[in-house]
Amino acid sequence: MPTRRTFLGQTAAVLGLAVSGRQVSAASHASATLVAREASVQLAPGGYPATSIWGYEGRAPGPTIRVLQGERVRRRVVNDLPEPTSVHWHGIRVDNAMDGVSGLTQEAVAPGQSFDYDFVAPDAGTYWYHAHNRSWVQVARGLHGPLIVEEAEPPEVDRDETLVLDDWLLDPETALIDTSFDQPMAMSHGGRIGNLITTNGQFDLSIPVARHTRLRLRLINASNARIFPLQLAGLRGWTVALDGMPLAAPEPLEDVLVLAPAQRADLIVDVTAIAGETAHLVRIGNDDRPVSQVAFPVSGSSAQTPRAVPAALPPNPGDGIRSLADARPLRLVMTGGAMGRMDSALLGGERLGFRALAARGRFWAFNDMAEMTQTPLADLSIGEPVRLEIVNETVFPHAMHLHGMHFREIRDGRPVGPMRDTLLVAAQETREIGFVADNPGDWLFHCHMLSHAESGMMTWVRVT
Numbered sequence: 001m002p003t004r005r006t007f008l009g010q011t012a013a014v015l016g017l018a019v020s021g022r023q024v025s026a027a028s029h030a031s032a033t034l035v036a037r038e039a040s041v042q043l044a045p046g047g048y049p050a051t052s053i054w055g056y057e058g059r060a061p062g063p064t065i066r067v068l069q070g071e072r073v074r075r076r077v078v079n080d081l082p083e084p085t086s087v088h089w090h091g092i093r094v095d096n097a098m099d100g101v102s103g104l105t106q107e108a109v110a111p112g113q114s115f116d117y118d119f120v121a122p123d124a125g126t127y128w129y130h131a132h133n134r135s136w137v138q139v140a141r142g143l144h145g146p147l148i149v150e151e152a153e154p155p156e157v158d159r160d161e162t163l164v165l166d167d168w169l170l171d172p173e174t175a176l177i178d179t180s181f182d183q184p185m186a187m188s189h190g191g192r193i194g195n196l197i198t199t200n201g202q203f204d205l206s207i208p209v210a211r212h213t214r215l216r217l218r219l220i221n222a223s224n225a226r227i228f229p230l231q232l233a234g235l236r237g238w239t240v241a242l243d244g245m246p247l248a249a250p251e252p253l254e255d256v257l258v259l260a261p262a263q264r265a266d267l268i269v270d271v272t273a274i275a276g277e278t279a280h281l282v283r284i285g286n287d288d289r290p291v292s293q294v295a296f297p298v299s300g301s302s303a304q305t306p307r308a309v310p311a312a313l314p315p316n317p318g319d320g321i322r323s324l325a326d327a328r329p330l331r332l333v334m335t336g337g338a339m340g341r342m343d344s345a346l347l348g349g350e351r352l353g354f355r356a357l358a359a360r361g362r363f364w365a366f367n368d369m370a371e372m373t374q375t376p377l378a379d380l381s382i383g384e385p386v387r388l389e390i391v392n393e394t395v396f397p398h399a400m401h402l403h404g405m406h407f408r409e410i411r412d413g414r415p416v417g418p419m420r421d422t423l424l425v426a427a428q429e430t431r432e433i434g435f436v437a438d439n440p441g442d443w444l445f446h447c448h449m450l451s452h453a454e455s456g457m458m459t460w461v462r463v464t
């Protein structure tokens with residue numbers, strides 16, 4: 001085997017660079033179009049060639065869309081790509097026709113065509129948008145961006161930073177995107193895991209700060225399959241929202257924050273490192289070693305003393321599910337994958353063995369179905385409360401995402417915690433969620449390890 005260069009230089013290269021992290025700008029307001037197109041960007045460290053990506057406005061992440069809570073989001077998505085596409089507004093309780101799921105809520109937008117998205121953003125918080133046609137390919141190529149819905153009265157912070165965490169699978173010689181999107185090994189294991197990890201498209205993002213600066217960090221995991229275990233170093237912080245939805249009370253972030261694909265976390269952090277030091281958002285690497293995800297070099301001091309614990313964010317409208325008294329029980333059993341025990345599953349009305357399924361690019365099943373079926377997992381009446389047990393019989397974790405509605409987790413028979421849209425279910429684990437089916441339409445429920453979704457882990461519910 002020839003020795004291949006790797007991107008391992010990325011850890012050491014982090015320190016010493018002082019690049020402004022502020023990528024968000026007023027430019028996001030300038031245009032009501034969002035052009036999906038090819039572009040060339042420098043992702044890999046200097047010395048490597050530029051990478052040809054697909055990005056909104058030619059960037060990855062795409063421009064930050066920022067609106068006030070209750071305002072409309074209007075974007076004409078123009079498809080300048082060589083294949084059809086559509087855009088999903090992840091975590092936003094949109095009208096079904098605006099959900100952007102090609103094949104379910106709209107036809108994919110052909111090359112050269114456009115589609116007008118127009119919806120109200122009812123909930124404040126940190127959301128994101130991404131391609132939802134062939135998403136295991138299109139998101140991996142860079143089609144995603146932040147969607148920030150601001151509170152009428154946002155919390156008092158010195159800076160508000162959106163941090164889009166992503167990974168890229170690049171050819172280590174050419175820095176081109178590895179196009180083996182359908183690779184059976186990745187599909188049947190943890191999904192497509194990249195070899196270059198970026199924040200806001202930079203492998204070495206560095207945000208200069210002063211001591212005692214208070215920052216709001218809006219973390220978005222836009223990767224196809226990577227789970228980010230994160231920690232703070234030189235920062236004292238609290239989690240104030242998960243998946244955009246406020247926590248009842250800020251939770252001190254002293255241990256590891258696990259951010260699964262598609263999940264978001266809003267943190268409020270105070271810089272405790274002193275001038276001359278560098279604080280970090282730390283990622284726990286595969287070998288359990290801490291690695292810098294984002295560096296915050298400290299110079300000077302913004303205040304003499306640290307500040308008080310932040311207040312909770314104002315709650316969003318709607319209470320979600322509070323009682324399970326009349327909830328309809330549903331069950332979703334996840335099977336398949338490498339080292340799993342799925343002997344067979346249904347595909348196209350035919351029962352196929354695991355090898356035959358694998359030959360057709362199917363490695364997983366929901367309730368014995370290795371594809372999205374014509375009939376929904378459940379036909380729900382508008383306003384109906386639901387409890388859904390998720391049984392993970394595989395040996396891999398899965399980040400389960402419900403479109404159109406938010407759920408709470410059910411523990412000890414009670415709905416608890418903040419409302420969420422994506423739940424990480426660990427290997428061999430059973431979890432339960434509850435929600436009120438209060439948004440009419442056809443809504444996907446799928447694994448957000450995107451190659452898992454493509455190879456069997458997708459279903460839907462109908463609300464009428």
Ligand SMILES: [Cu+2]
Nearest residue numbers: 398447449452
């Ligand atoms: Cu999965």
